[in-house]
Amino acid sequence: MKDVETPLPGLYIHIPFCATRCTYCDFVSFTDTSLIPAYIRALPREIEAYREIFPSFDTIYLGGGTPSLLAMGQVEAILHGVCRTFVIPADAEITIEVNPADWGLTELSTLRATGVNRLSMGVQSLDDGELAFLGRRHTARQAMDSVDDARSAGFENISIDLIYGLPDQPIEAWERTLVQAVRLEPEHLSCYGLEIKPGTPLGLRCGRSGCNLHTEDEERAFFVKTSEFLQGAGYTHYEISNFARGMGRASRHNRKYWDHTPYLGLGPSAHSFMMASRWWNHGSLSDYLDDLEHGRRPVAGREELTTDQLAMEALFLGLRTTQGIDLDRYHSRYGIDLIKERGPFIEELAGQGLLEIQGGFIRPTLAGMAVSDSLALL
Numbered sequence: 308m309k310d311v312e313t314p315l316p317g318l319y320i321h322i323p324f325c326a327t328r329c330t331y332c333d334f335v336s337f338t339d340t341s342l343i344p345a346y347i348r349a350l351p352r353e354i355e356a357y358r359e360i361f362p363s364f365d366t367i368y369l370g371g372g373t374p375s376l377l378a379m380g381q382v383e384a385i386l387h388g389v390c391r392t393f394v395i396p397a398d399a400e401i402t403i404e405v406n407p408a409d410w411g412l413t414e415l416s417t418l419r420a421t422g423v424n425r426l427s428m429g430v431q432s433l434d435d436g437e438l439a440f441l442g443r444r445h446t447a448r449q450a451m452d453s454v455d456d457a458r459s460a461g462f463e464n465i466s467i468d469l470i471y472g473l474p475d476q477p478i479e480a481w482e483r484t485l486v487q488a489v490r491l492e493p494e495h496l497s498c499y500g501l502e503i504k505p506g507t508p509l510g511l512r513c514g515r516s517g518c519n520l521h522t523e524d525e526e527r528a529f530f531v532k533t534s535e536f537l538q539g540a541g542y543t544h545y546e547i548s549n550f551a552r553g554m555g556r557a558s559r560h561n562r563k564y565w566d567h568t569p570y571l572g573l574g575p576s577a578h579s580f581m582m583a584s585r586w587w588n589h590g591s592l593s594d595y596l597d598d599l600e601h602g603r604r605p606v607a608g609r610e611e612l613t614t615d616q617l618a619m620e621a622l623f624l625g626l627r628t629t630q631g632i633d634l635d636r637y638h639s640r641y642g643i644d645l646i647k648e649r650g651p652f653i654e655e656l657a658g659q660g661l662l663e664i665q666g667g668f669i670r671p672t673l674a675g676m677a678v679s680d681s682l683a684l685l
């Protein structure tokens with residue numbers, strides 16, 4: 308793979324603790340919050356272990372898990388450790404995920420003063436019945452108050468996460484949540500279709516007694532409704548699940564994952580990527596802590612990707628974005644002339660209204676994004 312131009316990497320820090328487990332979740336997180344202090348003491352060792360490899364980051368993202376379970380002093384300690392070890396430009400995007408049940412105006416004001424300039428709020432729904440079904444700890448009122456508090460604390464870049472397609476959820480109920488969400492005037496929204504994962508409480512419940520799941524056509528209808536509604540409200544639909552009030556408000560951090568910009572992930576189960584290498588940490592907190600205790604990076608596995616694998620990934624990820632794939636850049640980076648090598652198939656998908664070829668880019672249409680997995684067969 309040729310290095311066309313390498314933007315600064317992104318830093319992800321996983322906070323693997325949750326007060327309770329949501330019914331649909333299969334992320335790595337632990338409910339024994341008494342382990343948080345030990346984790347906060349260990350993290351600086353992992354930060355230090357990458358000082359020479361990643362000298363600078365222009366995005367930092369504290370995700371989870373539930374970072375808002377941390378005390379303000381713990382967040383500050385993490386950020387100070389990062390800023391002492393790496394060069395962080397003044398205009399870096401620094402995001403933290405917040406559960407609306409946790410921090411109030413006082414904490415959010417302190418957070419803003421530490422330099423955090425973007426919040427990602429796990430709102431998920433603005434219907435109390437749906438929130439209870441999902442096992443969330445907050446109510447719709449708390450979510451709305453939390454956004455108000457964040458504004459009062461001085462946050463000018465707020466993203467909210469929402470989930471649609473719950474079993475039995477009528478599309479009108481989803482539209483009501485969208486209407487209320489837009490009234491909060493977030494700069495960014497991430498809207499995900501609910502996935503029922505095996506082994507989760509929801510997966511087990513649906514397996515035992517059955518759930519009224521949506522058909523593929525209904526799922527597409529939710530997706531199209533989301534895009535049309537939010538575009539009508541002035542948001543740019545820039546990636547399958549992501550909407551921003553202009554591209555200046557698109558997540559700078561997440562965009563790195565989609566275009567093979569290097570990133571470092573710290574904490575249990577976090578993944579990292581650089582050049583053609585991908586590696587990931589232990590999911591077990593005790594293995595993670597034990598490695599750091601003994602002076603080892605807590606890496607559980609690593610893979611080297613071939614240029615063909617990277618090219619496939621770039622295709623899959625690029626066709627999830629409305630910017631699409633820059634054909635010249637793709638050619639110079641992966642040595643593949645897509646039009647020459649996949650021309651007939653691209654034409655066929657364009658004929659079906661799933662892709663557009665324009666101005667040196669291949670872009671998915673809205674109908675194409677709704678069936679993005681089929682586009683990946685390109």
Ligand code: SF4
Nearest residue numbers: 325328329332371372
């Ligand atoms: S708060 Fe997030 S990470 Fe924690 S259980 Fe719920 S969905 Fe999973």
